[in-house]
Amino acid sequence: MARIERDFLGEKELPDGAYYGVQTLRGKQNFHITGIPMSAEPYFVKAFGYVKKAAALANRDLGVLDARLANAIAGACDRLIAGELAEQFVTDFIQGGAGTSTNMNANEVIANLALESLGHRKGEYQYLNPNDHVNYGQSTNDVYPTAFRLALILRLASYMDALRLLQQAFRRKAEEFDRVLKMGRTHLQDAVPMSLGQEFNGWATTIGEEVSRLAEVRQLLHEINLGATAIGTSVTAAPGYPELATRHLSELTGTRFILAGDLVEATSDTGAYVQLSGVLKRTAAKLTKICNDIRLLASGPRCGLNEINLPQMQPGSSIMPGKVNPVIPEVVNQTSFLVIGLDLTVTLAASAGQLQLNVMEPVITFALFTSIFTMENAVTSLRVNCVDGITANSERTRQMVLNSLGIVTVLKPTLGYKQCAEIAREGYESGKSLQQIVVDERKLLTLEQWDEIFSFENLISPQSE
DSSP, X not given: OEEEEEETTEEEEEETTOOSOXXXXXXXXXXXXXXXXXXXXXXXXXXXXXXXXXXXXHHXXXXXXXXXXXXXXXXXXXXXXXXXXXXXXXXXXXXXXXXXXXXXXXXXXXXXXHHHHTTOOTTOTTTSOIIIIITTTOOHHHHHHHHHHHHHHHHHHHHHHHHHHHHHHHHHHHHHTTTOEEEEEETTEEEEEEEHHHHHHHHHHHHHXXXXXXXXXXXXXXXXXXXXXXXXXXXXXXXXXXXHHHHHHHHHHTOOXXXXXXHHHHHHOOHHXXXXXXXXXXXXXXXXXXXXXXXXXXXXXXXXXXXXXXXXXXXXXXXXXXXBOOHHHHHHHHHHHHHHHHHHHHHHXXXXXXXXXXXXXXXXXXXXXXXXXXXXXXXXXXXXXXGGGOEEOHHHHHHHHHTOSGGGGGGHHHHOHHHHHHHHHHHHHHOOOHHIIIIIISOOSOHHHHHHHTSHHHHHSOOOO
């Protein structure tokens, strides 16, 4: 079974079971780019349901859209909000036309759902039309970015939860490793002692900072241009529509949206996306550093640092028997590199706006959704498949500290910089331990004094007298 639909470019045959229409089909046929349809991001579909419902209710309240049609449109939107018919959103994320194909995909699906609820057949647009009724007083240029911002807010909530859980996992390990003595390092060289718990606590703190930065940048997404229509002049929209539609959207979603003060500026501006992408890149850079640290600390197991043990996830080599690789930190690194690269995509696309519109918003959409979605998965995998199962080689880390020349720094308040430098040089050249040089040979300290200075508490939190 099939039906014929027409637009001003001609006719197209659609499967009768398709709720999308002729303009969606054209978009589907024109844009074979990523192979990833809009339905891959369910929050985006849901967001269009919310925005189109808010628009219908506002137009109904203003008396410019028949209440019977508006209620049918609102009912169809409710089905999208509930997660139904996501498979009907078939347009590719990256497309020409600034997102018009995606907007029409929503308009046509909603129209055909509404038509059925009114007792008509799909495609009988003389009764309820995708452009004239579902899209009344709207443009892709205000609907698409509004839905995009709402979808980002929804998606970020899930991602921020994943980061909080990772932060908590690091914090638990910090408590578990609180009494594990180890050597701190700068320039990949021995520095001064610390506890392994302090190292993990540092990672927890830095992830917590990223949650705070995301919360800050998310506020920028609450400013929308709904009702701006084509370029910000609200052409075809009823008087009072922008404010009323924004209020309805806030009430429907439970999220307070703010109508931009300058709709012309807001319609062409993509600065919030650049700032959000920058925060995502910042988090990716931090996670790269953390995962590199984890890989270094777990290196070996016999010829590396071997301070911690990672969960063994899979055989690591097709040729070397028994080898196990740090695959989870590796995949998080690779995800971070992807996000860092996509940040450049967002920057270039944002800078490519011209006059009253930025037509490159679809690729920004793809880049940000990809970054958030993949990072959320990577963060979750890092927590579940790696951090939660890390164990410490506490005796090895302790011996590394005691055999290190770096601990001579702890003696500096007592012996002075010059004498400590001489002691360190002797230890480096002779291979002797510092205790052997300081206590046994030079008798600069008694064993009791040595033990007091090199107690666990003084090593990880030294107090000068």
